[in-house]
Amino acid sequence: MTTWEPARSLEQRKQDVLDRLEKDEDVWVATASPDGEPCLVPLSFVWDRNTLLMCTRRTNPTARNLTPAGEIRLTLGHTRDVVHIEGSAEPVEGRDLATESADAFAAKLGGWDPRNGKSWVYLRVTPRVVKAWREENELPDRELMRAGEWLV
Template sequence: MSEREPARSPEQRKQDALDRLEKEEDVWVATASADGVPCLVPLSFVWDRGTLLMATRRTNPTAVNVNPSGQARLTLGHTRDVVLIEGTAEIVEGADLPAESGDAFAEKLVWDPRARPAWVYLRITPHTVKAWREVNELAGRDLMRDSTWLI
């Protein structure tokens, strides 16, 4: 992408973001501990009923950090084509996960952590979604605010 290319319409940016959520497998996840220590890790995910579903060991900092604040920030893409998501994270035990969600995760990512007691799912519900490629898209980057799509 170059700055000389025209900015995408808000509708196209939303569709591009949704396509990435459906097709991509990995996302950067940022959380912070109760005392403010940041943690940034890549996790595999599936877009499941309007949320991002991922799995990690229950003792990993990402899972531990969910409990104090529930806030997480996620990014797809690189700096010249980014989707930035802010949302609320919750821990979901494998036994509490709806079968359809666990099946979708296992099918897309080719592994199934439901039977692994050391693992938990993280479900992130987006509150804010922004997408942009270059400076010419910064003005219209907001696609979701307060959990409502703007377009």
């Protein structure tokens, strides 16, 4: 018999999500090509000004799939502690990225600084929907953000 911890309050779930966005290093990134070919890859990220900032080669499917719609799905955690984010991503050239954002990215990634690399492009993801749950008892209230606004 499986026993679960009591469901977290919505406030606690939101705080747990914000903690993970600050501390986690990698996120699963899902995109699809115009003809529907899925792509799922892990990318390192930094939580920067209420957006996720990632970087990938501009020739990789993840970057190519964002044109023109920019739709993206991100997931943190394992199957028993999920943070699911739906949003839009915009490519940002290194020279156009705010210095403090590029510095924060490089600091979190141990000094790797792609801002001057011609083959790299940053992806700035603005969350529209955030859901978080651990077990079945948290599924009914898993939505914490809708239309870019926190519900709690």
